[in-house]
Amino acid sequence: MSVPLATAAGCGSAAPSDALLVSAAAGAASSYGASPDTTFVGRSADGIIAVAIAVHDGRATGFISDGLPIDVWFDGAATGGLLDLRALDGSRLVGGTHGRVVHGGVTRGDGAGWSFVALLGEEPTGPYTATSISGTDDRVGWIRFPDDTVVGTADVGGATGPAPSIALTITVEDRRYEPSHSVVGGTEIGPR
Template identity: 50%
Template sequence: MVVAVLLGVLSACAAPEPPVPDTTYVGGSADGAFSVAVTVHDGRATGFTTDGRAGVWFDGVVTAGLLDLTAADGSGLRGGVHGRVVHGGVVPAGGGDDRSFVAVRADDPAGLYRAEPVTGDGALTWIRFPDGTSRGATLIAGTSAPAPEPAAGLVVGGVHFGPPVRVAAVTGP
């Protein structure tokens, strides 16, 4: 009987949980090679990964606490929501070894942010962590580079950007 109770408790702990609506999780790989943010809203999810130079956007669904997101290049972000933690992996397009990550619930002001161009064409995206640090990427004229620290009125590569705005699910790329 004790074994049955323990097995029940362990399986309940391991089972993914439905995420809290309008929730963002931030984290990264254990080796620090990349950072990740996942924002969940109404069964949909938007994800962003960056190595601090280039970024990749993902979009998909959350079903019974399981993430299934895909990027335009065919790479995937899969994971499970376990309370305040998401763990999973990013699978490169065309296969290969997945890169595992862990992310924690990001209470304001931590989260996923983006600044839209006011003049010109470009993209600025940041993941802001609970400790106040950020990691992001910029894409200007087809060239990726590290993003400057988030601020209003940024000008990068001659492109003027509006203020950083927190990203909600399905508002990503």
């Protein structure tokens, strides 16, 4: 079963409605659901954003990035094959798992929206992050794909830009960060 969110939601230009997102997610969900520790990675139907979702013990953390200004972290429930994640800025990510695939949609707080498809990944695939060790809200986020390509955004002093390469030692604009690490679902949301 597939859900044609890209055509139904008018991918890219208009935000999918909450009713459409919830309805589509419910239609895509199966009794399989996500296993306790899983990650999914994919892209929006128009290719603008990369999406990563980490699921752990009924909770999930999601991250979207276009490698420049789009940088949103989500947190929420992952139960019965359905994802309902929220961001601090009012953005929302919903989806439904169907085997090894998540069909879903993102609506940002500013009204922009995308439909997406994300596939089950294995380590080291998934979302990664590093936060500033200087006590600021600065944060770097990455999405690592199975072919080892990476999309990421650095949020430094409230301005966003391309993320540096994933590494143990990270410095952006003379600010040092904790070592990068993979995100466990339900444990990370930000910027704070």
